[in-house]
Amino acid sequence: MPSINVCIIMGNLTREPDLRYTPSGSPVCEMALAVNRKSNGREDVTYIDVVAWGKNAENCKRYLEKGSCVMIEGYLKTETWDDRSSRQRRSRLKLVCETLHFISSPRGNTNRASEGSQPPSGPNPPPPPAHPAEYSEGDIPF
Template identity: 40%
Template sequence: MSKSINQVLLMGNLTRDPELRTTTGGQSVCSFSLAVNRSWQGSDGTTQDTVDYFDVTAWGKLGELVSQYLSKGRRCLVQGRLSQRSWEQDGQKRSKVEVVANDVTFLDSPGSQSRQNDGPSAAEKTAAGKSSKKDSDDVVVEDIDDKPIDLSEIPF
């Protein structure tokens, strides 16, 4: 007898805030949508960018954690399976394929999204102030001895 595999791995950004609901049986369920960017080369040789959107459902404690810690724009990695459901609405048959999450990994910190819009954080400003070449992207300041490191000197 052969086995079947139904496994999905997606990394992207939430397109909306997660919606947490509770079933009549008392189980938590969280729904959110994930935007996954991909690039491909067209027949004319130019790079094309496309976004694919996926609906994701997370059940139980996982759904509660997603609702608590993720918000629109945040990056995450979703591991799960595809699920198809069908129903009838207004006399028409409807169907939907969605991802049922088994695991969700939060890929950025809660403050990182807001910092993109508000400019550099206090730590980034402090590091920039210590740098002897403020406008150069080739200099990184580490806390060790507070000496700038020239990235062009690294052999790899």
């Protein structure tokens, strides 16, 4: 049976993007997003680890900072490893960035011209609906 692994997430960075390079010279940037969701009158926050490679990684470090709002399109990937201290098999889910859209800067920071460049311009994503439909967990078929 075919499967689909596609995610589109929009949220705010919880920390500064961490850009590093692999031994072969490929840029890789790790960051985390906080995604807010209102449900049944309360707000839930989900924290998502994100990894970007290549030009996306370099652009994340160049144009984003803690608090920036960004929309990321990509896929989920599970990382597994053996924990040295507990000797247990550990795993975590990460969102691998394939495309990113710069939505806004952190509050109070209207331009980052001091860094010598502006984020790339392009079409903005459509605004969210004025009155999104409210769904209860019982409405979800899975």
